Amino acid sequence: MEPSVLEPLTFDIVNKTDELLLKPNEPQLQKCLLCDECFEVNVSEDDLIFKHLLKEHKLVIADCKKIPDIPKYLAYWRERFKHKEIQELCVGIKTNSKETDIEPSELYYLLCDVLPEDKVLREQLQQSKLVAALSQQQLEREDTEFSHMCLFCKEQFEGNRLDIFYHMMESHNLNIGHPDNLVYKEEFLDLLQYKLDSCHCLYCEKTFKDRHVLKEHMRKKQHKKLNPQNKTYDRFYIINYLELGKNWEDIQSEGEGNINAEEDEHVWSDWEADDMDGSLSNAVCLYCEQKDAPLTILQHLASVHGFDIIDIRDRLQLTFYQQIKLINFIRRKVHLNSCSYCDAKFRSANELFEHMKVSDHSRQIPSIKVWDQPEYFFPTYENDNLLCALDIDDDSEADVSAVIAEDLKLDDAIKCRDEFLQEIME
Numbered sequence: 058m059e060p061s062v063l064e065p066l067t068f069d070i071v072n073k074t075d076e077l078l079l080k081p082n083e084p085q086l087q088k089c090l091l092c093d094e095c096f097e098v099n100v101s102e103d104d105l106i107f108k109h110l111l112k113e114h115k116l117v118i119a120d121c122k123k124i125p126d127i128p129k130y131l132a133y134w135r136e137r138f139k140h141k142e143i144q145e146l147c148v149g150i151k152t153n154s155k156e157t158d159i160e161p162s163e164l165y166y167l168l169c170d171v172l173p174e175d176k177v178l179r180e181q182l183q184q185s186k187l188v189a190a191l192s193q194q195q196l197e198r199e200d201t202e203f204s205h206m207c208l209f210c211k212e213q214f215e216g217n218r219l220d221i222f223y224h225m226m227e228s229h230n231l232n233i234g235h236p237d238n239l240v241y242k243e244e245f246l247d248l249l250q251y252k253l254d255s256c257h258c259l260y261c262e263k264t265f266k267d268r269h270v271l272k273e274h275m276r277k278k279q280h281k282k283l284n285p286q287n288k289t290y291d292r293f294y295i296i297n298y299l300e301l302g303k304n305w306e307d308i309q310s311e312g313e314g315n316i317n318a319e320e321d322e323h324v325w326s327d328w329e330a331d332d333m334d335g336s337l338s339n340a341v342c343l344y345c346e347q348k349d350a351p352l353t354i355l356q357h358l359a360s361v362h363g364f365d366i367i368d369i370r371d372r373l374q375l376t377f378y379q380q381i382k383l384i385n386f387i388r389r390k391v392h393l394n395s396c397s398y399c400d401a402k403f404r405s406a407n408e409l410f411e412h413m414k415v416s417d418h419s420r421q422i423p424s425i426k427v428w429d430q431p432e433y434f435f436p437t438y439e440n441d442n443l444l445c446a447l448d449i450d451d452d453s454e455a456d457v458s459a460v461i462a463e464d465l466k467l468d469d470a471i472k473c474r475d476e477f478l479q480e481i482m483e
Contacts, residue, residue, distance in 0.1 A: 085128060090135045091116065091143070098127065106131075111165075111432070116143065119169035119435070125183040133178055134168065148172060152431050155376075165431050187298040194240045194295060205246055208253055209272075218242045232282040238295055245293040260284050340443040343387050344419045345410055351446035362413070363420035366447070373422075379429055380447050386428035388437040398423055 087098040087106055091114045096106035110116040124130045137146060147166035154162050170176040197203075201216045209229040214221040222236035239245060249259065256265045260280035265271040275281050283290050291297045340351040344362045347354065359365035370380055390397040394409050398418040403409040413419045436444065 087128065087131055088135065089114075090131060090138050098131075114143075115163065115165045115431075116147070117165060117167050117435070119167060124179060125186050129182060130178065146172075146174070150431070150434065160426070160429075163431065183298075190240045190295055190298045197240070197242055203243065205243070208246070208250055221246070230281050234294065239293055240295050241293055245290075248289070262287070340441070340446065343384070343391060343443070344413050351442050354443055355446050363417065369422060373425070377447060378434070379425075381444055382430065382433035383422070383428055384441075384444060384447070385433040385436050386430075388441065389433070392437050 085098050086095050088095050089106060089109060091110070094109065096104065096109060098104045098106055104121075107118055107121055110118065118124075121127070134146075143166050147168055148171065150165045150167060152163050152165065153160045168175055170179055197218055200218075203218050204213065204215050205218075205221055206213050207221060207224060207229075209225060209231070212224065214224065219236045222233070222239065222242070225231040226233075226236075233239075236242075252259060253268070253271070256268060256271045257263070258265070258271060258275055258278075258280050260275070260282050261278070262284055263274075265274060339348045340354040341348050342354055342357055342362070343364065344358070347357055347361075349357065355366060359368075366380060366384075369375065369383070373379075375383070387397045390400075391406070391409065394403045394406060395401065396403075396409065396412060396416075396418050398421040399416070401412065403412060
């Protein structure tokens with residue numbers, strides 16, 4: 058009889074003491090999903106465990122940075138792979154499957170929210186975090202036994218947790234946002250206290266020789282605020298729990314684009330007619346900062362930069378998926394400020410663009426072996442609308458074929474997921 062996936066798990070995480078005693082971005086130890094090798098996980102898409110899965114097991118986990126709780130996500134799939142083969146649970150993608158392909162065909166596996174089991178898992182993890190955060194926030198509002206001394210002076214605060222944050226804002230100019238939006242406030246204070254006691258600046262995160270020097274630095278540089286790039290602080294703001302795959306920056310940017318009801322009615326009334334060519338979804342040029350409708354950007358690339366994807370496609374007989382990989386390859390190189398042809402590196406995008414213009418390397422395409430790689434199936438930027446302008450040719454299915462997981466029953470997946478999550482979250 059097959060072992061149950063519902064047995065309680067012991068997470069492979071070191072230092073399961075107070076999370077807040079961990080320094081910012083200090084890694085946790087996680088075991089590979091398919092072997093016994095362990096990796097330090099900083100809870101980001103750049104973690105070595107994801108690169109290991111791709112290289113050694115040909116397993117790609119899509120949208121890693123959008124996973125609400127990476128340790129629990131990995132624990133779930135690690136347990137599932139103990140009892141099911143990878144081809145039973147994942148989407149398969151075959152490369153170099155045409156008879157004319159020189160390189161050997163390889164089969165890669167993909168875990169993404171297209172799979173019902175993966176989708177419901179991500180949604181449940183997000184929902185669980187939101188419910189827990191809201192419950193904690195309510196408890197903090199009702200609890201009156203709180204006691205903590207100000208981080209910057211010796212004044213003691215009792216009862217309402219908001220008082221200490223308002224005090225630090227008004228008396229010490231600490232800018233951490235509206236206190237009503239905070240959650241896990243005591244842990245947040247402990248983390249800030251730990252950083253200040255260690256003489257770490259909250260904003261630039263430099264270390265100073267003593268508390269007095271740190272205090273003067275933060276005062277003169279106006280560094281009495283948090284580093285927005287440090288994801289350690291995200292868990293203390295309730296807005297980061299509201300929507301799957303989005304943090305406060307994403308939600309705030311959406312809010313800035315709001316329009317009033319009259320404008321909204323006008324925009325949506327003739328949406329179908331106006332967006333037939335994709336003009337409402339702008340694309341960005343590969344070699345400059347020009348933005349326009351995807352088809353217009355393709356014309357711009359051909360006329361201004363000499364990069365004619367239609368001519369390249371016909372000349373090299375590229376499939377649809379090879380076109381995608383070529384675009385994604387160039388995007389990746391430009392993101393790294395590297396020339397897509399000669400691989401020269403530059404200090405800024407402007408220097409790179411100038412090099413491409415002078416050298417005319419935007420017209421040159423490197424050897425197909427350089428960019429026709431599985432890693433370039435996945436775009437550098439989410440929602441790269443330039444890819445939407447590529448034409449699908451009839452032979453595209455010969456290059457990459459999807460192998461859908463067999464015997465995947467949605468009801469069983471949901472039941473398994475729910476019971477499993479109940480175990481690991483208690």
